[in-house]
Amino acid sequence: MNEIIRIEGLVKRFGDKPALNGLDLSVHEGEIFGYLGPNGAGKTTTVRVISTLTDYDSGKVVVDGHDIEEEPYEAKECMGVIQQQISLDKDLTIRENMIVHCMYHMMGKKEREERIAELSKYVGLEDYLDRTVDSLSGGWKKRAAIICSVLHSPKVLFLDEPTAGLDIQARRLLWDLVRALNKRGTTIFVTTHYIEEAEILCDRVGIIDHGRLIAVGRPQELCETVGSTVVEYTKEDETTEYRCFRNRDEADEFAKGLGSYENLLVRKTNLEDVFVELTGKAAGEFQ
C-alpha cells in the first residue's frame, strides 16, 4: 500500500496552546480516509497545515513524496482543498470561479475548457455554470466547489466537513460525487461529525483528540477494539448508559443481570460507540 500522506510528530501551537500535539498519521493512496474528532480536536488545523494554508511549529509532512516545507509548490499541485467555509468567490459565476482556479494552477485555455466541460457534464453542473455562486442551493454550491477544486486533477482531495448543514438528500448526492472521484483515482481525506457518514463512506477512519491521533483503522476493526457488542439502557435518572463487551455472550450475561431497565438493548457496536468510548464525550457533543 503506497503512502500518499505521511505526518510525523506534527506540532502546531496557537500562542502557547497546542492545536496539534505530536500528530502521527499515514494516509494510503487510493483510499477514502475519514477524520473524526470532537469540536476543537484539531481536524481543521490538520487540513490547513497539510495543504500549506497554515504554518506549523515542528514535525514533518510529506505529500506524494514532497515535503511541504522543502517542495511546497510540488506538494500543493497534488492537492485539492474544500475548506470548512466555502471559498468560492461570490461575485463571480461558477464558470468564472473555475477559470480562476485553472489559471492559478497554470492550466492552458484548451485544457481548462476541456476539464470544465468534462467535469460539469459528469456531475450535471452544466446548467449552473453561468449562475452566480449565491443563486445556488447549499448542496449545489458544495458540488460546484468540489468540482472547482479538482479541475487541476489533484491526487488528494481534502474535504473539511463537506456535508455540514446539508439535508440528507444533498448529503447522499455529495457522497456519490466523492465516491465517483475516488473511483477515478483521487485519494480522499474527509473530516466529518456525521459518524454514519464515516461508516458508510470511508475505507479507514482516524480519530483525533487534543491534537493527537488516538485510533486508526477500518470502521469494523475500530469497533472490535472497544468490543463487538453494546448494552444500552436508560437509567432511573433518564440518562442512557452504554457498555461495550467483547462478545454477545458477555453482553447477554450483563443484560440479564440488569433486570427490567427501560429501553434495554443489546446490539452490535458502531463507530459512535467507539467515539464515545475513546474520547469520553457524549454523542451529542460531536455535532
Ligand SMILES: Nc1ncnc2c1ncn2[C@@H]1O[C@H](COP(=O)(O)OP(=O)(O)OP(=O)(O)O)[C@@H](O)[C@H]1O
Ligand atoms: N486561528 C486560531 N487562533 C487561535 N486558536 C485557534 C485558531 N484556529 C484554531 N484554534 C484552536 O485550535 C484548536 C483546534 O481547532 P480546529 O479548528 O483545528 O478544531 P476542529 O477539530 O476542526 O474543530 P471543529 O469540529 O469545531 O471544526 C482549538 O482549540 C481552536 O480553538
Ligand SMILES: [Mg+2]
Ligand atoms: Mg473544523
